[in-house]
Amino acid sequence: MGRIRGTNVSKDSQIFVGFSGKDEALSLKLANRHGLIAGATGTGKTVSLQILAEGFSKAGVPVFCSDIKGDLSGLAAAGTSKDFLEKRAKDVGIDKTYGYEAVPTAFWDLLGEQGHPIRTTVSEIGPLLLARLLELNDTQEGVLNVLFELADDEGLLLLDLKDLRAMLTHVAERASELSTVYGNVSKSSIGAIQRRLLVLERQGGEHFFGEPALDIRDFIRTAPDGRGMVNILAADKLMTAPRLYAVFLLWLLSELFEELPEVGDPEKPKLVFFFDEAHLLFNGAPKALLEKVEQVVRLIRSKGVGVYFVTQNPLDIPETVLAQLGNRIQHALRAFTPRDQKAVRAAAETFRPNPDLDTERVITELGVGEALVSTLEGKGIPSIVQRTLIRPPCSQLGPVTQAERRTLIQSSPVFGLYERQRDRVSAYEVLMNRAEETQRMEQRQAEKDDKFAEKHGEPRRTRSGFQLPDFGRDDRPRRQSRQRRTQRRSQRDTAFEAGLKSAARSFGTSLGRALVRGLMGSLKRGN
Structure with a gap:
């Protein structure tokens, strides 16, 4: 491998990470094998994420990352010369070519305040992730599954939270009927779900559900100069609702998995996804x-998507997931407590050993901007771990100003696509229309019954509500008319309900061909 200079990408299609006595680099061809950036607070994880984002963008690979502290917004502005940056550039051997430049950036925000709004529909997110978002128990999740199944069967679109509320009321009203078809539907569980929805709304969850829903292809864009667009999610306020943050990222990962075609092992990823x-x-x-x-x-790699987890402690990642993360940048960990010591040992054991390096000891001694680096090479074999000086970023350290952010949002290629919310006919409107139509029909029938009663001499109600006596009349016509009225109402209700159910089944059947749910329960489009 030749020397990798400040252009970030060498002739061998590698991203320069830093210098350990030799160049440490990440191979683009193996970048979809996923990765991990770990380390204690203040040890340099954000800068490592920043330089990888710069490198991927330079290679024409779009990136998505969440910005917890606001610092990553600095990718959108060129850096400024600082002594410590120039010194680091010299220490890693790129001082002759090191320069400052901005990265093409798009800002996003679930709350719609610091970036383009991101929305999905209730139907698309599916019952599994929604149950996780609402923190439901197994029984409540079962009721939610019944709700989604009924909505899919009857062609009722669940777009936003008012659709979900209307559907919960609808399920409660039909609980006994639905229990015989779909399984037990508990009204107490429905009440619990409704209470959870109130909590979700207070956390800003209503901003996430609605239309226009995000088109995942808007994350996979390149700038006119061929560099990959870096999509930054403003997550500082979102972190006050950590469950919403987590479910959103899982939904996004699920969307990428379901919507992107299989590409095998491409020369470079189609998208790189950072989970901070x-x-x-x-x-x-x-x-x-x-x-x-x-x-x-495990499977999304074949879609050309690289997933990189960013966390303080490797123990935060389940072992089954951690085992799939081949590219690793490990910043310093502190060993003050037994759990910290366990984390240090676990981190050290996950690296390919270096006989010249006491990995467990070095992890606790690393300075800011230093890391243990091991990346995949050859046929996907991890390189021997090396103590590495991480290269300095070319973009700005620290956040851009609000004025700069607004300018960038308004000049974005997706500006105007998501800013205005749309509210088309969905479950709420359909169910309200059904209720109103039923009420109108009952009112018309009541008027007919009154006219019939008056014509045949049945008791009538005065304005005060009292019945007028009907002296001297035979009671049989009244009983017969009541029987006929009851029979007509029963026939009318039966016909009306049958018509509704028939129409719903017909609509649901035709729509159902497109309603296919994926691995994590989210709705697959275009099937």
Whole structure:
């Protein structure tokens, strides 16, 4: 491998990471084998993420990353000369070619405040991830599955939270009927789900559900000069709702898995995905969900997507997922507590040993901007771990200003596609229309019954509500008319309900051909 200079990418299609006595680099061809950036707070994880994002972008690979502290927004601006940056460039051997440049960037925000809004529909996110978001128990999750099944069967679109609420009310009203078809539907469970929805709304969850829903292809863009677009999610406020943050990232990963075609092992990834604060994805997650996350991480590589977890402690990642992360940058860990010491040992044991390096000891001695680096090489074999000086970034250290951010948002190629929310006819409107139509029909029938009663001499109600006596009349016509009225109402209700169910079945059947749910329960489009 030749010397990799400040262009970030060499002739061998590798991203320069740093210098350990030799160049340490990440092979683009093996970058979809996933990776890990770990280390204690303040040891340099953000800069490592920043230089990898720069390198991928320079190679024409789009990137998605979440910006927890706001610092990653600096990718959108060129860096400025600083003594410590120039010194680091000289120490790693790129001082002759090192320069400062911005990266093509798009800003996104689930709350729609610091970037383009990101939305999905309730139907698309599916019952598994929604149950995780609402922290439902098994019984409540079962009721949610019944709700989604009924909505899919009857062609009722669940776009936003008001659709979900309307559907919960609808299921509660039909609980006894649905229990015989779909399984037990508990009204107490429905009440619990409704209470959870209120909590979700207070956390800003209503901004996430609706239309226009995100088109995943808008994350896979390149700039006019061929560099990959870096998509940055503003997550500083989102971190106050960690469950929403985690479920959003899992949904996004699921969307990529379901929507992207198989490409095998490409020369470079189609997209690289950084999961910051990765422990939030797994904390408290049920075993079934963990198994599906593991499966998606294992299989998404063939879609050309590289997944990189960023976390403080390697123990935050389940072993089954950690085993799939071949490219690793390990910053310093502190060994103050028994758990810390266990984490240090675990981190050291995951590297390919270096006979000249006491890995477990070095992890606790690394300075800021230093890391233990091991990347895949050859036929996917991890390189021997090396103590490495991480190269300095070419983009700005620290966040851009709000004015700069607004300018970048308004000049983005996707500006205007997601800014205005759309509310088309969905479950809420359909169910409200059904209720109103039923009420109108009952009112018309009541008027007919009153006219019939008056014509045949049945008791009538005055405005005060009292019945007028009907002296001297035979009671048989009244009983017969009541029987006829009851029979007509029964026939009318039966016909009306049958018509609704027939129409729903017809619509649901035709729509059902497109309603295919993927590995994590999210709706697959275009099937």
